[in-house]
Amino acid sequence: MEKTFKKMLSLILAALMLMALFSGCSSKSGSESSQVKGSDAWKTKDITLQFWDNDTRADWQTATQKVFDGFTVLHPNIKIQRMMVPWNDINTKFQVAVAAKSQPDFMYGSDKYIVPWATQKSLAPLDDILDAIGRKNFPQSMLTNSSTGGKSYLVPIAFFPHVVFYRKDLYAKYSLKVPTTWDQLYQNAKTIQDNEKGIYGFDILAAKGEPYTLVNFMSVDNAALLDKNLKVTANSPNTVESLTYIQKMSTLIPPGTYGKTQADVRLIAIQGTVAHHIDSVSFSGTISSEKKLDLWGTFPVPQNSGTRGAITGYYGFAVSATNSDNLQATKELIKHMNQPDVYLGFAQASILGHIPANKTATDNNAYWANSRVAPFENMFKSAEKAGQNGIVMGMDYGANKYSSAIVSSYIYNDMLDMVILNKQTPQDAAKSAATKMKSIMDDVDNQ
Amino acid sequence: MGIGKYERRKRGYSLEKQKAKMGVLMLLPSLIIISFIILYPLISSFVFAFMKKPLGSMSNDKFIGLKNFAYIFIQPLFWKSLLNSTILTFATVVLQTIFGMIIALLLNTSFKARGVIRGLFILPWATPAFVAAFAWSWMVDSQNGMINILLKQFHLVKEGIPWLMQTNTALFIVILAHIWKDIPWVIMIFLSGLQMVPVESREAAKVDGANIWKEFWYITIPSMKSIIVIAILLRVIWTFKYFDLVKLLTGGGPLNSTMTIPIMIYQQAFESNSLGRASALGVILFVILGVFSFFYFKVLSKDGEA
Numbered sequence: 001m002e003k004t005f006k007k008m009l010s011l012i013l014a015a016l017m018l019m020a021l022f023s024g025c026s027s028k029s030g031s032e033s034s035q036v037k038g039s040d041a042w043k044t045k046d047i048t049l050q051f052w053d054n055d056t057r058a059d060w061q062t063a064t065q066k067v068f069d070g071f072t073v074l075h076p077n078i079k080i081q082r083m084m085v086p087w088n089d090i091n092t093k094f095q096v097a098v099a100a101k102s103q104p105d106f107m108y109g110s111d112k113y114i115v116p117w118a119t120q121k122s123l124a125p126l127d128d129i130l131d132a133i134g135r136k137n138f139p140q141s142m143l144t145n146s147s148t149g150g151k152s153y154l155v156p157i158a159f160f161p162h163v164v165f166y167r168k169d170l171y172a173k174y175s176l177k178v179p180t181t182w183d184q185l186y187q188n189a190k191t192i193q194d195n196e197k198g199i200y201g202f203d204i205l206a207a208k209g210e211p212y213t214l215v216n217f218m219s220v221d222n223a224a225l226l227d228k229n230l231k232v233t234a235n236s237p238n239t240v241e242s243l244t245y246i247q248k249m250s251t252l253i254p255p256g257t258y259g260k261t262q263a264d265v266r267l268i269a270i271q272g273t274v275a276h277h278i279d280s281v282s283f284s285g286t287i288s289s290e291k292k293l294d295l296w297g298t299f300p301v302p303q304n305s306g307t308r309g310a311i312t313g314y315y316g317f318a319v320s321a322t323n324s325d326n327l328q329a330t331k332e333l334i335k336h337m338n339q340p341d342v343y344l345g346f347a348q349a350s351i352l353g354h355i356p357a358n359k360t361a362t363d364n365n366a367y368w369a370n371s372r373v374a375p376f377e378n379m380f381k382s383a384e385k386a387g388q389n390g391i392v393m394g395m396d397y398g399a400n401k402y403s404s405a406i407v408s409s410y411i412y413n414d415m416l417d418m419v420i421l422n423k424q425t426p427q428d429a430a431k432s433a434a435t436k437m438k439s440i441m442d443d444v445d446n447q
Numbered sequence: 448m449g450i451g452k453y454e455r456r457k458r459g460y461s462l463e464k465q466k467a468k469m470g471v472l473m474l475l476p477s478l479i480i481i482s483f484i485i486l487y488p489l490i491s492s493f494v495f496a497f498m499k500k501p502l503g504s505m506s507n508d509k510f511i512g513l514k515n516f517a518y519i520f521i522q523p524l525f526w527k528s529l530l531n532s533t534i535l536t537f538a539t540v541v542l543q544t545i546f547g548m549i550i551a552l553l554l555n556t557s558f559k560a561r562g563v564i565r566g567l568f569i570l571p572w573a574t575p576a577f578v579a580a581f582a583w584s585w586m587v588d589s590q591n592g593m594i595n596i597l598l599k600q601f602h603l604v605k606e607g608i609p610w611l612m613q614t615n616t617a618l619f620i621v622i623l624a625h626i627w628k629d630i631p632w633v634i635m636i637f638l639s640g641l642q643m644v645p646v647e648s649r650e651a652a653k654v655d656g657a658n659i660w661k662e663f664w665y666i667t668i669p670s671m672k673s674i675i676v677i678a679i680l681l682r683v684i685w686t687f688k689y690f691d692l693v694k695l696l697t698g699g700g701p702l703n704s705t706m707t708i709p710i711m712i713y714q715q716a717f718e719s720n721s722l723g724r725a726s727a728l729g730v731i732l733f734v735i736l737g738v739f740s741f742f743y744f745k746v747l748s749k750d751g752e753a
Contacts, residue, residue: 096502255589258609418702421609421701422702446518
């Protein structure tokens with residue numbers, strides 16, 4: 001009896017193991033591809049579109065869900081499944097998904113990854129949708145920076161230029177003028193810090209992967225890691241000048257804040273500890289939620305040399321569907337979103353400070369009259385202007401094959417660490433960056 | 448007529464064979480799973496190490512021989528990572544062994560609430576790596592970290608030290624975190640080893656006038672020799688390939704001062720998108736750890752024979 005019981009138990013355990021073995025196997029759900037080009041099968045077939053999302057903010061979630069719900073009312077056969085993917089993991093996860101042939105149908109496409117992903121043939125070209133929506137409705141720089149091989153791979157949704165947020169009240173108190181040069185900016189910061197107890201002149205965004213302050217100042221000083229011809233210029237006099245200024249700025253930041261994440265630095269700024277906070281215009285969302293609009297104003301990062309502006313990040317929908325019905329359905333969803341009335345509603349409800357990329361919104365007075373947007377109209381219009389010549393980190397002169405490697409190598413962070421943490425000379429930091437840049441290029445070229 | 452001896456042996460042998468077949472059948476699911484989870488990735492890694500294989504690309508892979516290895520060996524970062532891995536492993540294992548033994552000896556004595564105290568010592572080992580890394584990064588925070596607050600309290604420093612942000616202190620903290628995390632395992636192994644020390648030998652040593660140190664050196668250590676060697680070898684293997692804490696605490700920075708081989712493998716695979724080079728690094732790591740594993744099995748088999 002005992003022997004039989006033991007045998008039964010062993011058989012059950014073995015069966016459970018077998019089930020566990022096969023439970024991990026699954027096939028991607030989806031209908032078979034329609035063979036006929038331009039088929040309308042997507043209009044009637046049951047389709048589930050997988051959407052990878054990065055942004056957990058309630059405004060974004062609500063605004064996009066409204067768009068999706070409106071689309072699924074028109075096309076009841078289509079479901080949209082949103083899957084949240086952590087911001088820092090999106091590249092890794094997407095690469096692994098492509099290798100496993102389980103990539104999503106579309107995703108939150110961040111500016112820095114579009115060209116590398118497209119070069120790997122992991123994204124679908126979207127020229128047809130852009131033509132249908134009207135290319136002239138989007139900033140040309142965004143279309144250029146998300147194109148490769150003559151094809152476009154992103155439909156931009158919004159952009160967020162970096163500007164200097166400054167304490168209007170302290171400027172008024174000390175009769176300071178909005179600076180137009182780096183020296184004026186530094187002097188204003190020093191004046192406030194010397195006279196206001198507990199308030200520092202600046203903060204610096206320098207967390208790993210977020211070296212935005214340095215990138216901003218390098219760009220407005222016509223410094224870059226690579227020039228237009230992909231020649232290494234990381235140790236140019238302009239780079240040294242930018243690093244020297246950053247090193248000077250770091251003497252006016254709150255102790256212990258170097259290296260903190262953008263979210264933490266924003267918290268420090270909104271608590272009133274700094275006089276200047278250089279960040280994406282989406283910081284206005286924090287200002288709005290803390291009801292501190294009366295304290296903060298903005299101006300562009302002062303230009304020191306050249307014509308390139310500060311960082312202007314952008315994002316949109318990138319499409320990676322391989323099934324032709326899913327691909328067609330996704331394209332129709334994006335077209336639906338960019339209909340003027342739908343897009344206006346989305347732009348008004350989405351993240352405050354993200355400037356709509358489609359001009360049908362910003363050219364419409366109704367957008368600026370919206371109760372959420374209206375208090376920030378001057379701020380956003382100033383940022384919109386500042387963002388016209390903006391750059392994307394790693395793409396100073398447009399996307400190139402080294403862009404993704406530049407971002408993932410943390411080369412800007414190394415320069416910051418050298419001049420601020422290790423107190424090395426800007427010349428040494430720039431030289432080190434040039435050496436590292438050559439190594440990065442060698443790495444990419446030899447892959 | 449009864450069954451002959453030959454018949455009885457034949458039937459017994461068939462029964463044994465049947466049982467063996469049944470056993471193999473029961474083991475088959477586990478063996479299949481192990482093959483998929485361990486053997487298949489291992490063999491794939493070895494194959495990829497000799498190929499140009501970008502991660503996520505739809506393009507064709509290419510056999511390139513030893514080029515991945517040649518590329519890795521000329522990178523200064525590889526040698527720096529190897530050095531950091533060696534320092535991390537050596538320092539961690541030596542200190543874990545010394546302090547693990549001291550704590551095990553103390554926990555082996557009789558005192559009140561010994562069971563509770565022993566249980567508390569297991570806690571770091573039971574703490575998930577993410578939680579441990581989070582706790583350590585807050586403990587060493589330059590403004591609000593407990594360590595800096597204490598240092599300032601005792602006037603040992605004027606301003607908080609950004610331990611994880613400085614190239615000359617980051618690796619030190621990573622080593623400390625590793626010691627804290629895994630010393631419970633060492634303590635447990637040594638505690639069980641201490642139970643094997645013959646009581647008669649210790650008593651005889653006491654009678655002969657041996658002091659605590661002589662008893663430890665001439666009785667305890669020789670009795671526990673194989674356990675100590677096995678513990679050290681296992682700790683070396685596990686620490687050398689440790690990824691979690693380093694990735695979570697520093698990610699290999701600042702300025703590659705805590706870059707280790709496992710972190711470099713991750714970076715090559717998921718940041719440089721080169722599966723080929725990541726696999727080549729994996730093969731190198733496999734060879735290094737294989738040497739220690741060889742000694743481990745040698746000691747184990749000697750111990751078994753004894």
